[in-house]
Amino acid sequence: MNAGAGRAPAAPGKVGIVLVSHSAAVAESTARLAADLSGAPEPAPVAAAGGAHDGGVGTSSEAITTAAREVDRGAGVVVLADLGSAVLTVKTLLAEGGELPEGTRLADAPFVEGAVAAVVTASVGGDVEAVLSAAQDAYSYRKV
């Protein structure tokens, strides 16, 4: 399959995933990795929102709102963010209301592991709560 620039093919009715990183490369690669690892013939829609407005390292609120609208299939959108301004910008957009599609939620999750768990769960038709929970559970994948 081809996730393109971090974008999976449309999958109607599935929860959309937005990956927000300070780095465009990190957001896009993580989106591709998560879609590839999902193993689903039709993965849930995933969009990357990486980097600042000017293309440098940072966060762009417009990239986030664009990405969220792009993956919204009416089943809700789950956002994963790396740290600092990425997290704060998503929280601000959620708090202000009207900026992100109805039913958008921020996952409390590690970025890469959480993204994989979220895309796998969304791809098999999990609802927003299931996707959030799967992403958060990624905190418990111990490595040693």
Add this chain to the structure above:
Amino acid sequence: MTAPASPEPAVDALFVRRWLAEAAAVVDREAVHLTELDSAIGDADHGSNMQRGFRAAAQEMEQDPAATPGAVLAGIGRILISRVGGASGPLYGTLLRRAGKALGDAEEVAPEQLREALRAGVDGVAQLGGAAQGDKTMIDALAPAVEAMGFALDKGASLVDALAAARIAAEEGAVATVPMLARKGRASYLGERSIGHQDPGATSSALLLGALADVAQDGAL
């Protein structure tokens, strides 16, 4: 309007625009200093991020001047959220947006309403960042400033004097972050090594309150 008995500046849309324009000018002047502070304990972009945000804000106010103080604050808050690119964007954006919302659509507000609006803004910042006083953040300048302003107004001080008190409290609050251990933001990764440096966010917060005090002072002359 400028009767000798009442030298108070009117807190209207023009007053708020003058504050934010002055803030943009001060941020411009101090950008290098803010970035220097941020290079000690952060990622060395606070000055340039603030500069980018406030330049966009100044431009917006020229092109599309909003009619009420609340609308000016809310609009500029939105610009900061979308243009700054660092954590100070959503934080200062929330400060201004919450303050703007608290002012509603009044064309002119009393000093007490401005104080309540600033308090709502500071509460919003604390909630968003999860920071309390003593964490070595913007809150260490903002919270004492709003307290000092309120204390002065309660004692019957003029807006000019209350904002002068707020400015001093903010500057003292920023300096007081030097011995603190950072508990929020990127500086917190440094642990003990964050001690001995003044917090860039608290410093820029003091600049913004200084700009507010200056504009009130000028308006009262």
